[in-house]
Structure formats: structure tokens, C-alpha cells
Amino acid sequence: MKLELRGVTKRFGDFTANDQIDLTVEPGEIHALLGENGAGKSTLMNIIYGLYSPNEGQILLDGEPVEFHGPGDAVAAGIGMVHQHFMLIPVFSVTESVMLGYEPTKAAGLVDFAEARRRVEEISARFGFDVDPEAMIEDLPVGAQQRVEIIKALSRDARVLILDEPTAVLTPQETDELISIMRQLKASGTSILFITHKLREVRAIADTISVIRRGKVVGETTPESTETELASLMVGREVSLTTQKEPASPGETALSVSGLTVVSPNGKALLDDVSLEIARGEILCIAGVDGNGQTELTEAILGIREAAAGTITLDGTDLGPKNVKQRLNSGIGFVPEDRSTDGVIAGFSITENFVLDQYDQPPYSNGVVMRQEVMRARAEEQTARFDVRLGTVDDAISTLSGGNQQKVVLARELSRDNRLLVASQPTRGVDVGSIEFIHRTLIEERERGTPCLIVSTELDEVLNLADRVAVMYRGRIIGTVPGDTDRDVLGLMMAGVPAEEARVQAAAHHTVLGEADVEAEEQA
């Protein structure tokens, strides 16, 4: 089915999220919509899916204008969508999830489970999915949940499938499976609109690429464009995608974690016997799919989460008996995973947020009195250094964009004498232009001799920053490998395959993204 958008505009108050968008997806085409966070991709998808109605413009299916009053209309017209955050109910079975809203029924409104199950099995068989119709959603790995979402869309005869950031949570191998599913769908005539901010995937998968920036389509191109061309189109200026760094010259061991175990209230091991060491002047990246114990590891080091067993030693001192404040004062810089809830206080000014964990330390305090002018001066100086776009430092931090808030948090944590830096997802939600800057700053911190523990689920980031990579899987460190390890090996380790075996498997079978890496290296 052919999907066309003509002059679609969506405004929220004064803010124009989508400005005169024109877009055509041909039947059986994989069309990528590339843009940064906040460029207006998701708004556009929600318009196509009937969740928002546009202020201007129209949507055409096979040349016929259509109007959607809700997702039900869009689905009836043959549009299916897989949201970035899956629209699945954790306590439902696969069958229940797929039939919801379109239940086959018997007498008295009772659901015909056998019929629903048969539909799931039929679609699974058609595309070779390995999904148990009786499994609970919450027990499935994310890759399988995504397949359930795709089954759900296909069970409603979707002929245009929208995939919103489908690879954000997948390992390279799972991405590979998704790519083959997408190609199968394409072969059967389904049009696919694929939303992403990842340049490498776009080039590997798409037939046509539309780039969206600040709510406008700024160009349509083909996968033959280079990544640098795509990036500058997406950002609007030249950006460098890889950060140059010298090889690390590690000093003596600074942080040493041994046998660390964290148990959840219902008895599950969130961290299971984790041991690692970081030397001064070294970046250790923790790679892994979200939710495999990375958050618990960083929180246990800071002391927010109690360890059931194990020791954490920093520069020869046992951190065990110290509370969070003592740990911060002994020189731990901490960038939390979710800055909006854990990193800043929305109603506080930028200055206040800047001294959030050091307000009672010199030079910001003088006994009982906080020294406002010093705080302000330091905040101004550091926000300027980190290129935070702001009005004045007295504004509430909630007036800043997500990326700029993250820069304030980083400026706070990096403007002090750190004995250790722990940073989770340092560039999540940050625009492409700032990623480069943040990566450079983190490497500068390493050059100053600070041991850095960086948690990231983005393999690009891990490959860019790491001197060594520890891969976490289900609360354990599956292996620690050098920073220049192949993407496919890391991907397999993220799925629980030990390093040695991962190397063998990766050598035998390269993923699409892994091949793209090799290609990019050859070009460079």
C-alpha cells in the first residue's frame, strides 16, 4: 500500500512539532525516517497512527485521502505500528496481547482462545517466528516482545508497518533477525516506515531515507550517502562521529569491586558475584542490554543500593561502611541513568542544581552559610565551558532541553576533583552534536587520570569510548574484553555467550551491522 503525507503540520501551543511534512512511502518499500531526538519523528508517527490529529495537511492511502479519529481507524485502514516502548501488557499472555481489541468471541462475549491462538501460530509459522502463544509477556526477552508486536500488527492485516526506533533495545544479532523479518515483509508487499536516529542501520536497511530536522523534512536521499553526509543533514552542520583518543596508559588500580551481589526484595539476584577493577586513567565501559544489572552496579558503588555480599574498594579504602554522602565526598562523580528524576531537581535553578551534591563543601559553603556569589560564578563558568544553551543560571533547570540538562549534570560532576567517575548512559537523549563534545570531555577526564566507569547500552558509544569493555548479562559479568573488540562479539556476549565462544560464532557469521563496521573502517 502506498502511504503519502501532504503538508502535515502539528502544533502544540506555540511549538510546531511537524511543519509542512511531505513524505511518500511506495508499496513494498523500506523507508527510513532519520532524525534526532526531538526532531518530530514520534509526533509524525502518532499522526499517521491516529493518536494525534494534524492541524493541517492530509494523509493519503493508495491515493485516497483518509482521516483517522483514533488508532482503531488507522488499524482498520491497514496501518500497523510497533512503538518504541512496546504497547504490551506484562501480565498478559502472547495470545491475549495479540487479540486485544480484536477478540474472536463465542457465545456470551467469551473469548475464543483456541481461535486466537491459532491466528498467532499461523502468523508465527508464516514468518518463522519462534514465539510461544502461552508465554507471559513479562517473561519474554525484548527481541521476542518485539516479534509479538509485529505479529499483532500483521494479525490486523497491516499493509503499512511503522517501526519506531525498533533497534534501540536489540543486540546486533537481534537486529539482524529484525532486518530479515523486514525484508520478508517487504517481499510480501508490505510498506515499512522505519524511524531511527542510528545512521549505520539506516544505510544497511533502508531503500529510501528521509531526514527530518526541527519538524521539517530537510532532504530525501539513498543509502549510498555516507554516514558523515547523513549526520550533517540530520544535525544541520558538520559533525565528527568518532572521537579520536590516544591509547590508555593505565596507572595503579583505583576501584576494585569483588564478589558484589545485590538481591531484589523477591529474592532474585540483580547482581550476581560481580568483580571488576579499574585503573587510574582508564575507561571501563559496561555494555549490555538494558536491565541486566548495570543500574544496580552503579547504585551499589554509590551506596544507594545495599549490597548483600561483596566489597568495593576505592584507592585502598573500603567503601562498605560509608554512606552515600561520605562516598561522594571521597571523590565519586556520579551521573545517573535517568537525569530527569535522579540527576536534577526540576524546580531548582541551574545554579542550585549545579551544587546539588556539594552545597555544603568549600568553596560553595562557609560553615553554615552558602556562598551564593561563588556558586553562581562557578555555575556560569562551567555551563559556558560545557556549552549549555541557557538564559541565565537563575532559571529553573526545567526550562532547558534534555540534552542541556544532561550537560549541566556532567558539568557538575566533572568540575570537581574526582577519584572515580561513574556515568550511566551519558549521552541518552542528547543531540548528535553534543555527543561528540561529551565523549571528548569524558576522554579528557580519563587523561587527567580519573578512572571512569561508563555504562552504556549503545554499542557505538561503547566502541567509541572504552579502553576495556565488561559485558553484563542477567546480573553477571559475562566477560571483559579489550576496547577494540568486534561489535558482533559484544552483541553475542550481550545475549549471554561467553567471550571465547562469541569470537568463534562472530567469525563464522557476521551481522549486517558488523559488516557495515568493517566497511566503514576500510573507507577510513
Add this chain to the structure above:
Amino acid sequence: MSEQPTAPDTAAVQAEPLEQAEARLQPIRWKFPITYAVLGLLSLLVFTLLIPAGAATQFRVSTASDFITFDAINVPSFGTALSLSILQLALAGWAVYAAVHRIRLGVWHPVLFGTLFVLAFLVYAGAGRGAFIPMVTLLSGALMLSVPLIFGAMCGLVGERSGIINIAIEGQLLAGAFLAAVAASFFTSAYVGLLAAPFAGAAVGGLLVWFAVKYHVNQIIVGVVLNVLVIGLTSFFYSTVLTQNAELWNARQQLPRLSVPGLSQIPIIGPVLFNHTILVYLMYVIVAALSILVFRSRWGLRMRAVGEHPKAADTVGINVARTRVINTVLAGAIAGLGGAYFTVGQGLAFGQEMSAGQGFIALAAMILGRWNPKGALFAALLFGFSTSLGQTLSTIGTPVPSEMLLMLPYVITIFAVAGFVGRVRPPAAEGIPYIK
């Protein structure tokens, strides 16, 4: 690293290491074995050893009006209590064994233990008193006292499963009781009262969901305010209109007792379960219907979807607001019907605040029953039974102050709500307004 999984990259094999990790670290749960052991010892040391020598306990298992009547059962108190206590300790021992070997005990275990414990207590309470322990009265009283709790719990369940927290069950019961009494009195027919009661509950539910869905007001606050509103309104009308002309507005009407032919003649079970007013039979139907419909019907599936993840429901074309409104109003009607029990169900005139906190106990029964109709039914019956026990024993005179027994439902509630019965998982989106 101790055990590294050697799994290839398929989802099925990946699932294994997680279960290993769980099994290895699952701590032994001593909570239940210890509770059983303490209660078993209590039964042995107090209920058994304090029995006067040679005393006997008499149980009466039928009433004079029953189709088949039995003689009272006379048992030697000491020997019976001793054997019941030993059985309890054996069950406690089995619980210890199961805990150490991490075997999951079925629901039969606590039920059996509880029954033995209660029987031992009854043997002790009736020992050497010369008075009969009226089992049929005790059990049918338990059922009667559970009626408003069960209706209330079903109301809470339907509301919360669709995402609306309903603290106003108390107000809905009271409104139902009020309207049932007034309508029954005015039309001099208890059945008219029964028909009117659901409308009162539904009206309260409608107000709750209107504020919750349309204005996103905190549902707990609205619920509390509605309770106060209903108490205020009913008390106002009671002290003005109803007392001025009680003959017209607040005369007693009672639903007739309908024996189910055949079934009501079964010994013990018959008089306990099948010799009631239509209200009780309606309750059976509602509980049975809900326990099927919530999990196996389109209505139930959509209701649960809206209560768990409204956005997901919205993306498949389910109208979240409408689902919540319909279900909360429907739930209110169920509670209103339950409220009729206080007046026409018992043949009483309306009295101020006569629901007396039963709505809150119903809420607790729903939580204890884990938002499941069957679970809520059993929890409500448990609460009803402990109240009935307190009442029965205070009439025959026991060594335990009846106030202690009357306190029992509240103690159980606190333990239940504090999570003693395990992790309870409420619907994920309850209490959260859905804003697109």
C-alpha cells in the same frame, strides 16, 4: 565468574541461566513455617492443656427447623483438642520440610491448618460449658455477615481492574442501604427496595469516575470525600424526613427467605448455603459470573488491559475513558445492591452510618484476595467467619473476651495488607489518570 552459561543465541536457551540464578539464591522462607509452629503450639499449650479434666464439648450440627435433624455431637474435649493440635504441628512440620526443600505448598495447606486451628479453639471454648456450639448458626451467620463484604469486594475489584481506585465502597454500601430502605418502605415492597439499591451505588460510582476521568482528581481523595458526602446526606435525610414520618419513609421491609428445593435439605450445607433471600443467590451468581468473565471474556480482557496499560489499550482502539466510566458505574451498582443487605436483606429500618466500616473491610478482602473474584470471596468469608465466631462465642460465654474475636478481621487485614500473604500486585495503572 562461577557458572557461565554456554548458551547459543536462541531465546529458549537463554532463559535457563536466570532460573539457575533464582534457585541458587532463593532464600528459605521461614515466615509461614514459623507462623504455623507458633499457632500449633498455641493450640497445644492453651487450647489443649487448659481444658479442665474430663470436660466434654457439644457441637450442634442442625437446627430444629431443618429437614433432617441430628443429635448433638459430644466429644471429649481434651482428647479431641490434643489430636487436632498434633495434626496442626504435623502440618507445621510439613511446612518446615517444604520450606527447606523449597517446595511450594498448595492453597490446601493453610485452609486445612486454619480449619484444624479453629476446631481446636471451638473445642476449648465449649469445653465443660454445658452449652452447645451451634455450627449451623455459626456458619450461616458467617455467610450472612460476608454478604456486604463480598458485594463490596466485587465492586472494588471491577473498578480497580479497570484502573479506578474505589475508596468509596463504604459510601456506596450506605447509599444502597438507604435507598433500598426508603424505596421498600414507600412502595411497601422489599423487592422494589432491592431494585432501587443499585442505582444509589451506581450514582456514587458515577461521581467518583466523573471526577477521576474528567478532572484527573486524585481518586483516593475523591473516594474519601464521597464517603463523607454519603454519610452526611443519609444522616441528614434520616434525622429530618425519615424520622418525621417513619411509617411512610422508613418502615421495615424484609426480603422473604427462599429455600432452594432439594439443595436446602442437604445436612449442614443446605441450611447454611441454600436457605436465604434472593440477595444471597444474586451474590452467588455475581461472584461466579465475575470469576469467569474477568479472565475469559472480551469485557474482562479489555477491562484488565485498561487497568494495566491504558496506552496499550488505546493503541488497539479501546476507549479508555469509556471503559473506566462504564465499569466503575457498574461496580457501584454491585456495591449498592450489597448495601441493600443492611436494610431489606435483614429486615431492618435504615439507621445512621449503618454500614459501619464494612466498605473498608471489603476493600481489604479484595486486596487479600489479590484482585481475583475467588480470592476476594474467600477473604470476605474469612472476615465474616471471624465476626460470626465472635458473636456466637459471646452468647455462649467463653474464656476469651469476645472483643478480642471481634478484633480479628482488622488484625488479619493489617497483616494481609502489609504483604504477609506474599507480594500482591495491583493493576499497574490503578489510580493513574490516563492523559493522552
